[in-house]
Amino acid sequence: MTVAQQPEALNFECETGNYHTFCPISCVAWLYQKIEDSFFLVIGTKTCGYFLQNAMGVMIFAEPRYAMAELEEGDISAQLNDYNELKRLCEQIKRDRNPSVIVWIGTCTTEIIKMDLEGLAPKLESEIGIPIVVARANGLDYAFTQGEDTVLAAMANRCPSQAPVTENEKSDRNAIQKLLNFGKKKEEVVQEESAYVDHPPLVLFGSLPDPVVTQLTLELKKQGIKVSGWLPAKRFTELPVLEEGYYVAGVNPFLSRTATTLMRRRKCKLIGAPFPIGPDGTRAWIEKICSVFGITPTGLEEREAQIWAGLEDYVKLIRGKSVFFMGDNLLEVSLARFLVRCGMTVHEVGIPYMDKRYQAAELAMLETACHEMGVPLPKIVEKPDNYNQVQRIYELKPDLVITGMAHANPLEARGINTKWSVEFTFAQIHGFSNARDILELVTRPLRRNNNLKDLGWDKLVREEAKI
Amino acid sequence: MYAGPAHIGTLRIASSFKNVHAIMHAPLGDDYFNVMRSMLSRERDFTPVTASVVDRHVLARGSQEKVVDNITRKDAEEHPDLIVLTPTCTSSILQEDLQNFVERAQLEAKGDVMLADVNHYRVNELQAGDRTLHQIVQFYIEKARKKGELPTTKTEKPSVNIIGISTLGFHNNHDCTELKKLMVDLGIEVNAVIPEGASVHELKNLPKAWFNLVPYRELGLMTANYLQAEFGTPCVDITPMGVVETARCIRKIQQVINAQGANVDYEEYINEQTLYVSQAAWFSRSIDCQNLTGKKAVVFGDNTHAAALTKILSREMGIHVVWAGTYCKYDADWFREQVSEYCDEVLITDDHGAIGDAIARVEPSAIFGTQMERHVGKRLDIPCGVIAAPIHVQNFPIGYKPFLGYEGTNQITDLIYNSFTLGMEDHLLEIFGGHDTKEVITKGISAESDLNWTKDGLAELNKIPGFVRGKVKRNTEKFARDRGFKDISAEVLYAAKEAVGA
Numbered sequence: 007m008t009v010a011q012q013p014e015a016l017n018f019e020c021e022t023g024n025y026h027t028f029c030p031i032s033c034v035a036w037l038y039q040k041i042e043d044s045f046f047l048v049i050g051t052k053t054c055g056y057f058l059q060n061a062m063g064v065m066i067f068a069e070p071r072y073a074m075a076e077l078e079e080g081d082i083s084a085q086l087n088d089y090n091e092l093k094r095l096c097e098q099i100k101r102d103r104n105p106s107v108i109v110w111i112g113t114c115t116t117e118i119i120k121m122d123l124e125g126l127a128p129k130l131e132s133e134i135g136i137p138i139v140v141a142r143a144n145g146l147d148y149a150f151t152q153g154e155d156t157v158l159a160a161m162a163n164r165c166p167s168q169a170p171v172t173e174n175e176k177s178d179r180n181a182i183q184k185l186l187n188f189g190k191k192k193e194e195v196v197q198e199e200s201a202y203v204d205h206p207p208l209v210l211f212g213s214l215p216d217p218v219v220t221q222l223t224l225e226l227k228k229q230g231i232k233v234s235g236w237l238p239a240k241r242f243t244e245l246p247v248l249e250e251g252y253y254v255a256g257v258n259p260f261l262s263r264t265a266t267t268l269m270r271r272r273k274c275k276l277i278g279a280p281f282p283i284g285p286d287g288t289r290a291w292i293e294k295i296c297s298v299f300g301i302t303p304t305g306l307e308e309r310e311a312q313i314w315a316g317l318e319d320y321v322k323l324i325r326g327k328s329v330f331f332m333g334d335n336l337l338e339v340s341l342a343r344f345l346v347r348c349g350m351t352v353h354e355v356g357i358p359y360m361d362k363r364y365q366a367a368e369l370a371m372l373e374t375a376c377h378e379m380g381v382p383l384p385k386i387v388e389k390p391d392n393y394n395q396v397q398r399i400y401e402l403k404p405d406l407v408i409t410g411m412a413h414a415n416p417l418e419a420r421g422i423n424t425k426w427s428v429e430f431t432f433a434q435i436h437g438f439s440n441a442r443d444i445l446e447l448v449t450r451p452l453r454r455n456n457n458l459k460d461l462g463w464d465k466l467v468r469e470e471a472k473i
Numbered sequence: 474m475y476a477g478p479a480h481i482g483t484l485r486i487a488s489s490f491k492n493v494h495a496i497m498h499a500p501l502g503d504d505y506f507n508v509m510r511s512m513l514s515r516e517r518d519f520t521p522v523t524a525s526v527v528d529r530h531v532l533a534r535g536s537q538e539k540v541v542d543n544i545t546r547k548d549a550e551e552h553p554d555l556i557v558l559t560p561t562c563t564s565s566i567l568q569e570d571l572q573n574f575v576e577r578a579q580l581e582a583k584g585d586v587m588l589a590d591v592n593h594y595r596v597n598e599l600q601a602g603d604r605t606l607h608q609i610v611q612f613y614i615e616k617a618r619k620k621g622e623l624p625t626t627k628t629e630k631p632s633v634n635i636i637g638i639s640t641l642g643f644h645n646n647h648d649c650t651e652l653k654k655l656m657v658d659l660g661i662e663v664n665a666v667i668p669e670g671a672s673v674h675e676l677k678n679l680p681k682a683w684f685n686l687v688p689y690r691e692l693g694l695m696t697a698n699y700l701q702a703e704f705g706t707p708c709v710d711i712t713p714m715g716v717v718e719t720a721r722c723i724r725k726i727q728q729v730i731n732a733q734g735a736n737v738d739y740e741e742y743i744n745e746q747t748l749y750v751s752q753a754a755w756f757s758r759s760i761d762c763q764n765l766t767g768k769k770a771v772v773f774g775d776n777t778h779a780a781a782l783t784k785i786l787s788r789e790m791g792i793h794v795v796w797a798g799t800y801c802k803y804d805a806d807w808f809r810e811q812v813s814e815y816c817d818e819v820l821i822t823d824d825h826g827a828i829g830d831a832i833a834r835v836e837p838s839a840i841f842g843t844q845m846e847r848h849v850g851k852r853l854d855i856p857c858g859v860i861a862a863p864i865h866v867q868n869f870p871i872g873y874k875p876f877l878g879y880e881g882t883n884q885i886t887d888l889i890y891n892s893f894t895l896g897m898e899d900h901l902l903e904i905f906g907g908h909d910t911k912e913v914i915t916k917g918i919s920a921e922s923d924l925n926w927t928k929d930g931l932a933e934l935n936k937i938p939g940f941v942r943g944k945v946k947r948n949t950e951k952f953a954r955d956r957g958f959k960d961i962s963a964e965v966l967y968a969a970k971e972a973v974g975a
Contacts, residue, residue: 023526024543029502051562051593052478057505059474063865079594082566114500114563118532145500146528393523393550412507412520419517467517 016373016383018360023389026412027334027358028061028428029054030143030153031111034072035062036432037157040213043241045105046072047095049123050113071103077115088121089130096134105136107164107242109157112142137242139164149358151260151335151431154213158237159263162211162272165237165248203230205299209246209274211237211264212257214436221437222257222282229296229303237264248272255295257282257436260336262364280368283337284344285313285441290371313438317348320445323452325349327405330398333357333390334410335431339365341408342384343372344444351381353402356390406451421464423451475775475800475823475843475863480561481506482601483589484522486609487557489639489668493609494521494553495589496543498536498564498571501526513866514641523547527563536569544578544586554673555585555609562593585673587612599691599775600803602639606668607695610676614703617677624681631730631737632662634682634700637693638669643778643862644876645669651875652688655713659726659739667696680704684729686722688712688877690776691801707732713877714781715885716753716789719746746879753882756890757789765792765893771835772797773820773828773842774861776804778876780811782841782860785885787815792889795835796820798828825849836944839892844868854943858892924950926961933963945970 031054034046048054055074062070075095080086096108112123127138141160143153210222210233223233235246237254248254250273256265259281268274279294280287289310296303314321329345331338333356342352362369376383387395392413399407399422407417407424414424429447434440480497484506487495497503507520525536525543544556558575571588579586590608591601617623633656638649649666656663664682665675685700687693687710697708707729713722720743727739747754756762770792772783776799783797798820799808805821813819820831829849832840840850840857844865850857859868860876875881926934937945945966952969953961 023501023528024523025501026504026507027502029500029505031502052474052597053480053503053562053593055474056477056481057502059863060505060509082594114527115566118563118566145502146532149501396519410508412504412511415511415515416517416519 014383016369017385018362018388019385020388021391021394023391025333025356025358025390025392025395026410028150028410029057029145030148030150030156031058031113032061032150033143033153033157034058034109034111035070037109037154037213037238038071040215041107041238041240041242043106043243044071044109045099045103045107046109046111047075047099048072048111048113049075049077049092049116049121050111051077051115054113054115071105073099077119082115082119084119089126092126093130093133096130096136096138100134100136105242107137107139109139109141109160111153111157112140112144114144114146117142117144117146137164149334149336151258151337152263152359154258155261155263158211158213158261159267161238161242161245162248162264162267164242165245165272167247167249167272169247169249201227201230202232203299203301205231205301206251206253207234207247207249208232208253208255208277208295208299209235209237209248210255210257211268212261213238214257215434216240218434218436218440221439225282225288225292225437226295228305229292229301231295231299231301237268248274251275253277253298255279255291256364257291258337259340259365259368262361265364278364278367280343280371281340282436283340284347284444285310285317285438286347286375287340287344287368287371288436288438288441290367294367309438313441317441317445320442320449321348323449323456324406324445327351327452328353328402329406329408329448330395330402330404331355331357332392332395332407332409332413332427333387334427337430337435338408339368339372339386341430341444343368343375344441345448346372346375346379346381348445349379352376352384353404354395354398355384355386356395357386357388360386360388406448408448419466421466423455425451475825475845477598478562479591479593479596479598479601480559480589482596482598482603483557483559483591483605485598485639485641486602486605486668487555487559487589488521489670490555490609491670491672492521492553493555493557493673494523494547494551495557495559496540496547497522497524497559497561498540498569499524499527499559499561500563501528503561503563510641513864513869515866515869521551521553522559527567532567536574540569540571540574541578541581544574545581548578548582548584548586553584555587556582557605557609558586558588560589560591560593565593585612585616597803599801602692603695606636606693607699609673610667610679610696611699613673613676614679622677624678626681627683627733628662628664628681630662631660631684631733631735632664632682633726634664634679634685634706635666636685636687636696637689637691638666639692640669641862642689642692643775643860643864643868644870644874647870647873647875648688648877648881650873651878651880652686652713654880655723655878658742659723660737661726661730680706682706683733683735684709684726686726688777690780690804690807712777712781714778714881715785716747716751716882718781718784719751719878719882751879751882753789753886756886757791761890762790765790765890767791767793768839768893769793769795769835769837770839770841771795771832771837772816772860773799773840773846775799776801776808776811778861779841780808781876782885783812783815786841786889790889793817795837796831798822798831839889841889841892856892858888860888924953924961925959927963929963930961930966933966 031048038046110123123140127140131138139160141157143156252274254268254274255277265276269276277295277298280290282288282291289306293303328351330353338355338357342355408427409424411426414426417424433443435444484495487493504524507522510516510520525540575586575588589605635652638645653663685697685706685708687697700706701708709725711722711725713719723739770786772779779799783794786792787794794816796818797812797816800823809819825845832849840846841860843861843863847857847859874884949966949969
């Protein structure tokens with residue numbers, strides 16, 4: 007805290023944007039699993055299909071609820087009628103799967119040929135009787151996880167705007183409630199209802215695995231905060247109610263469009279907090295929400311300390327080591343902040359896109375963390391250039407590079423430890439109890455290489471790459 | 474999807490060559506090829522492919538200087554011999570004048586620059602690869618000709634160009650080693666192997682070879698035909714996969730080089746290899762293989778592998794190939810001609826759903842196909858040997874596993890034999906009613922049945938050995954449906970068995 011350090015600010019740069027990342031259509035892979043009654047129709051070319059098929063590995067063989075509408079030359083030259091083609095496909099989907107919603111994923115091709123998906127959808131929707139949500143998750147505009155952002159932003163417009171509670175239903179619901187509480191003692195029921203502080207409704211946004219949803223919800227419940235709903239919910243038919251004045255908070259750093267939509271279109275109030283990644287982030291997230299509702303958080307400090315104590319085995323391995331984020335999934339700032347807290351030095355935080363407003367609290371926290379831990383502030387490089395980054399990696403020789411699979415093996419062959427970045431997107435990393443999982447991932451290459459270190463096989467290429 | 478988009482073919486060729494760099498004109502995320510190459514073939518080096526990113530600005534104003542800058546920058550950074558500008562589906566519809574960019578970049582770049590002549594909407598990965606290889610070879614032959622550097626004479630001893638070995642090709646590197654070994658045995662010098670590991674500067678020496686060997690149907694024929702037309706170099710395009718085909722390939726080589734005055738006789742070599750080096754011929758005679766006689770199999774893959782496997786199964790092992798299929802629709806006639814006498818039915822499709830149904834319908838004892846078929850096999854409880862792309866990382870083995878040549882015949886024999894339930898195990902299961910006591914009766918690709926199995930019916934069904942249970946179940950249900958029974962009891966099961974021999 008008292009480290010005498012130059013009060014420098016974070017340094018932002020922007021490079022050429024020649025970097026590797028996943029196409030944003032990859033979001034269908036986790037969103038179709040999350041939203042159980044959905045069907046995702048990707049309207050694109052063989053290139054998109056090839057990517058999904060290979061990136062999702064075996065999942066495509068599990069009869070997933072997604073499909074490609076593969077555009078052919080006839081579609082491109084408008085010899086075929088877009089509307090009729092889509093109608094034919096959607097009717098088939100309705101027949102075979104009967105989903106509660108069809109999500110159209112617009113791609114680069116639909117952008118270029120200016121297929122008016124937003125215009126076609128409402129018409130087709132009324133004809134076939136299934137909601138059609140349009141998300142333009144294309145590689146022209148977005149990177150990887152931003153795909154989810156475009157889908158959730160589109161879904162935010164579908165959330166019911168009023169709780170459909172009539173007097174009649176209310177008593178119905180109570181009846182069900184009574185039924186559910188059947189067998190419980192009366193005091194318990196009363197206690198359960200009074201477990202929450204009286205505060206305006208709070209809706210969280212961001213797609214997380216169900217166990218993590220439960221963990222975060224319970225974490226807030228401990229502070230007396232009730233989560234009225236999640237965007238997205240397990241089913242499309244259960245999308246949360248969003249009335250004007252509701253409070254919303256994001257759980258992931260890549261959801262800036264969704265946040266904007268919720269604020270501007272749905273008139274919700276955004277709680278700008280760091281993200282619940284790492285014990286420090288989780289605590290700050292909860293504290294910020296509490297402060298907005300005028301609640302004094304209880305037991306958080308002890309809880310955080312306890313988690314850190316449990317992490318010591320892992321932290322020991324990385325304390326004093328350095329890390330370099332090449333940047334491809336927008337989780338980088340949050341992860342960097344957490345790793346700084348773990349005692350690491352961060353050379354560079356590459357990131358596809360930096361929304362300084364949406365991530366403001368997270369950036370501030372990164373800065374504080376660096377000051378308090380007495381490490382230099384990292385350079386934040388938006389739209390990085392992978393070639394330049396590799397040159398910088400050769401110079402800096404970081405202990406760990408967090409990067410995509412395209413660079414991981416070549417860097418390992420040159421004696422540089424790498425962690426494949428995409429795993430952070432699919433692992434459970436939110437909340438107090440999952441901090442361990444993050445460190446499990448981060449330390450894995452170090453632990454592995456500790457096991458092998460006496461073999462003398464660090465560099466496995468014949469000559470250094472030409473610079 | 475069985476064959477990838479066109480640009481994948483071009484990238485496979487470009488990154489197979491040494492010191493050739495490909496620049497894709499593509500949106501963010503289309504460089505997934507790098508991930509595949511780095512993961513599947515566990516490349517130690519950075520994949521020499523970068524993207525000249527097409528973003529919103531490019532959409533609005535055109536690429537302008539961007540592509541040219543990216544080419545000249547890569548030229549300065551890595552000094553590649555050749556930069557191949559690769560169009561994607563996006564650039565196909567943007568219709569920017571990529572050829573113009575190439576010409577402008579060529580003025581500044583030290584290396585050569587070329588535009589891959591492939592159209593996303595007309596060709597697939599395999600066709601694009603074939604075409605790009607031809608294009609690069611032609612480019613360097615013509616360049617050498619202009620400079621007067623083309624060699625005019627053949628090598629002193631018989632020599633060969635092996636054409637079509639490429640990165641991410643199914644067992645290509647092992648096949649290449651095996652072919653080189655075979656050439657050594659035959660006393661033939663290897664003049665060049667392209668594209669894998671070759672430098673573009675070697676391409677001008679291609680005319681020195683006595684003949685070209687194109688082991689795979691999908692890649693290299695265009696180049697071989699071009700070399701034949703330009704220099705009269707004969708081409709041997711018989712895939713040496715399986716004992717009979719390997720012999721046929723060697724005899725063809727003998728004929729081709731004897732016509733140019735070599736005077737070799739390989740009959741003794743073929744005999745020796747077939748009888749004693751390869752174990753495949755002996756395997757065909759052995760009792761093991763007898764047990765496979767008449768067993769049903771289906772084959773699906775690319776032209777080369779599906780055709781060769783069909784012939785091996787049917788001709789060399791006496792296995793009943795119910796249908797053989799290919800996803801190379803553009804070259805379907807060749808496939809039909811190759812396999813029609815070795816299987817009951819030929820299937821030409823690139824719809825994996827149709828293939829899944831065709832497998833479920835036939836219920837073979839083993840499948841030989843791609844990873845897609847392997848997954849169908851898992852769901853239907855039918856073993857599958859993987860013989861062609863699309864493939865996963867486990868199909869890039871580190872151990873030596875060629876499919877071509879005499880060692881290849883051994884590997885294929887193992888693959889086939891291990892895919893069928895082992896003979897003795899088969900009998901034991903039949904005699905003792907199986908060791909499978911799971912409740913699951915059968916997994917089918919078709920929809921759930923509307924019929925109800927009674928407890929005793931189910932118990933009886935469970936006593937039937939696992940590998941025929943699915944068939945018995947289906948036949949019984951058909952029987953019950955035909956006669957309007959709602960419940961299937963043990964009685965119905967046995968009545969069905971009597972009626973249809975289920």
